[in-house]
Amino acid sequence: MSDLFDSAEKDYSHEPLAARMRPVTLDEYVGQDHIVGKGRLLRRAIAADQLTSVIFYGPPGTGKTTLARVIANHTSSAFITLNAVLTGVADIRESIKNAEQQKKLYGRKTILFVDEVHRWNKSQQDALLPWVENGTIILIGATTENPFFEVNKALVSRSRVFQLKPLTKEDLLKAARQALSNKERGYGKYDVQFEDGALEHLVETANGDCRSLLNALELAVETTPEKWPPEAGEKIFISRETAEESIQKKAVLYDRDGDYHYDIISAFIKSLRGRDPDAACYWLARMVKAGEDPHFIFRRMLISACEDTGLADPNAISIVESCARAFDRVGLPEGRYFLAHAALYLSTAPKSNSSMAFFDALHSVETQDADVPNHLKDSSRDAEGFGHGSGYMYPHAYRDHWVAQQYLPGNLTGKIFYNPSTQGYEAKIRDEVLNRRELQIASLLEEEIKNHPENFYTSEYNKNSPQRSATAKSCAEPLSQWWIDQHQSWFKPKEENLTFTPQDRQKNALLDKAERSWRSRLDSNRAELLEKIKTTLLSMSEIYRHSRVLVWNADDALLIFDLCRKTPEGATYGVCRTKKGIEILKTYQNTLDDLDKTKFVLSSGNIFSENNFARTVAQFNDAVFDRVFLRDCFAAKEDIFRCIKVLKENAPLFSEDARILLSQRIPCDSQKLSDLIIEQIVTKDTDTQTLELLKNMQAFDRKFYSSEKTQIYSWDCNFIKQSLSEAGFKFSLKEECLIEKRRISPAEANLWLDSENSLYGKELASEISSAGVDKIRQLLINNISDRIFNWKAANTFWCIKL
Structure with a gap:
């Protein structure tokens, strides 16, 4: 068993920077706010030393083992660590024996941390199950593979699952600065300076992996001086060139045997089915760049040719099969044309020869990070746990077997890879492809108009046409750069669940x-x-x-x-x-x-x-x-x-x-007493004098409920909107009229129409006379016994973004 979590003081000088800087407390831990942010369940459990079995799931370098170390430093329980690659059933039995002794002799719980837990086979995982179930062992499993697929279902059902995401650029910058300022474990003893853009380059190309960033930082810092270590206080200048040499190339996040494999092929097939050539090229580029087997891609396209294109275009399967055979003859790299050719054909139905669209998508893959939108992820294995696939609209369920929805990642909204020409068959499909793009953009705009009408009808771009904002105008030209820039931050993809509790x-x-x-x-x-x-x-x-x-x-x-x-x-x-x-x-x-x-x-x-x-x-x-x-x-x-x-x-x-x-x-827009009497009490037998009184009362109500004298009525929905906007808040708004079934008691009627003690009654009496108020009061009291009225309430619902 490893001494990974020993807390005794030791010499850090011979350890890599990533190992030296591994956090030991929650305050030092960087990123994963959705798991260990203030007030989150896991943070409270660690602080209270009340941890139950958990599984940490995420890519390398996101902090799974580090989080286990933090737990080890906070708990009073015995802590055992195993690596599933190096251990087997005998080690499990030894760990269980130690756990039983701790419980029997000292009354202590035992936490067992298993790194790469998915590497254990079913029988090895089964060996843990009874001891997790009876509380002898509290399991912390760490895995880079989806636990709903790779870990024993019985273990998952007894554990909370926390998904760790690649660190953000802000998280990585924080980790780098911690390393540069820490005098004991980092480079705080030296004056490390960076050329403009050098540190940012390390962060950009680390691709969310803190270990990769710290390894590159270590290489850059320790190879710059003539000898290492230099004297304390010595200046170390890291140029952009040095930074680029330290971290050569960004890797495309993809695992041919894991989650990204299934999610990206799922997104690719859904893009073909949805007839979106831009998204199809992008996901194809992701797979090819990551080294996916081209034969696997062709096999899935052959299935798609019959499953989704079918008899609508009987030539589809022949085209794809021809491309597959041509690929076998030519091979890589030129074989990428045949992959792109088949994908474009399937995603547009008629034949397209614009294979160069693939290389535009490939350039985007090499220069931008983009995650798979949650609704395009494979939902067959973990929809309940992580909510993958939630919000996906199945095109075959809609008219013409197509529906407008976003197939590209959120940060590529509006990006165009495929531009059909006016030649040959492409001339026939050009209008249809461009029309679908406009419909996709229009559907996004329609939803955004509902949630943020102020962005469309009060925009500074709307000066020349108050009836139609620039955003609405842009529907005629949906590919403009203005549209892409304006909407980049508005359309936020639906997030996946990052945690799971049975x-x-x-x-x-x-x-x-x-x-x-x-x-x-x-x-x-x-x-x-x-x-x-x-x-x-x-x-x-x-x-x-x-x-x-x-x-x-x-x-x-x-x-x-x-x-x-x-x-x-x-x-x-x-x-x-x-x-x-x-x-x-x-x-x-x-x-x-x-x-x-x-x-x-x-x-x-x-x-x-x-x-x-x-x-x-x-x-x-x-x-x-x-x-x-x-x-x-x-x-x-x-x-x-x-x-x-x-x-x-x-x-x-x-x-x-x-x-x-x-x-x-909104009180001023809610039920008015005059309206209630006229609509729900007055009958055809009501005398003319009473009707005239009620008509005057109705006019008074309109004036009274908009008067500045009455503080509770002197504001409305528009006033709230204006106040929030002037304060710089963004918000969405829904308005509804709620109808409450309610009784009116004689005491309420007397209170409302009291011309001495009620502001409303006093003002009404001055408008229509005290005698008139008494007559209305009597009418109301005579007609409320054993009756239920419809009482209208103007209600607003606000979502204010801070």
Whole structure:
């Protein structure tokens, strides 16, 4: 067994930089915020030393082994590490024997870290299963292969799965700077300087692999001085040329036997089926560049020729077979023309000879990083765990066996590889290919217009034509560079799930029971309306399993139970108005594990009162929030201004992609008493004098509900939009009219129309006389007994991006 996780002080001088700089604490760990960010489940479990079996899955250099080392440094459990490549059943038995002794003699748990766990065969993985099941062993598995495919299903079902992603450029820069500033383990003793662009080149070509970056950094720094190590404080200047020599070439992320193999061939076939030659060329270039077997690609295209093209073009299979035979005769590199030729034929139906489109795509592969959009990934093995394939629209289910959807990666939106000529058969398909491109762009614009109308109808590009923005105009020329630049950041692909927890039936049953309980206390159609509010808010929120969610005024339990289910690897926090509310909510989760429980705190007042937000969330111990849910928090204009101030002043409490989800009723546009009486009480027998009074009351209502005198009515949806826009916030908005079935009591009627104590009653009396108000009051009271009215509420739903 390895001593990889020994924590004793040692001499680092003979270790590679990547080994020296391996983090030992959570604060040193770089990247993977969706797993170990503040408030996430795994971070809380590590800090509380309450880890359960987990599997870390991701490409090399993303921090799987490092994260295991961090856990080893935080836990009081015995820690054993095995490498599946070098060990077998005998080592497993020895580890289990040690674990049993630790439990029996010292009462300590044992954590077993298995690197490359997918390398063990089924019998070796089976040998662990009973001991994981009975709690003798807490397993930490690390694998570069999809665990839903390569790891024993029984082990996966007893483990939480966390997917690690390639590090971002910001993450890599942070790791590089840590190495350059650390005096004990890095190069902090020296004055290391870089030519402009040199360090950035190392980061760019590391392709998300921290180990690759640190290896290149080590080579660049330690080969620059005449002798190593130099004197402390000596200047070491790294030129761009040195950086380029240290990390020669970016590798295309692809594994011929692993996940990328299946995902990219899936994207390629779906692009052929969707008749998108640009995307087909791109995914073909990815496979060829990575060394995929051309015979495998031809085999899949032969299948596609019959499966997706079929009798719509009986020549397709002949063309592809001819290309395959030609490839066998010519070989690489010229054989790439035949691959491109067959792919273009299948993706356009009539024959195309524009094989050069492939090389445009190849250039893009060599110069840009791009991940497979989640909806194009292979869903056959892990749709439930990671949500791969979610959102993919099956073209055969649509008219003409085609549907507009994005097949290229998000950062290549609008990129054109294939430009059909006006010659021969291509002249026949040219209009159809260009028309489909316009329809794809139009479908993206249509969805964006719904979510961001302000980007289309208030744009600075819209000065010459107020009726139609430049974005809308660009539909006529969808290939313009302006369109590509303008939309690059707007269309964000649907993210895949990066974590997975097996279903906990006990927890779900408990949360279901809690939801049924609070609903049973609601009468009329109140539960139905609240369900609609909840559904709309959740649909706008883009909640992920690892999200950290805050629900303000959680006492009514509308959102809290559902969000707890949706964030098993994240966290859900609740702020309540009363201690009684906290007590009731806590009774529902008494039987849950501590890490699964929602934490509730008490608010000392209105969310936007002086420093209340910061004081309240401080009780969550340095938490950071991805989503915050609020309901009806604006009672006056001043609340809107305070909200904006609170959001700006508390920016450190929100993650980079944080969103505020707000359901807000608009009082001035909601039910007016005059309308209710006229529409639901007045009959054909109502006398003329009463009708005249009601007509005057209706005119008064229009004026009263827009008056600056009444703070609760002096603002509307447009005022909120203007305030948010002026503050620099981006947002999407949905408006709905909710109809509540409700009774009106005589006490309510008297209160509303009290000409002495009610502002509304007093103003109405001055408009139509006290006698007139009394007559209307009597009409209302005479007609409310045992009646249920439709009460209209203008409701808005906001998703505010911070």
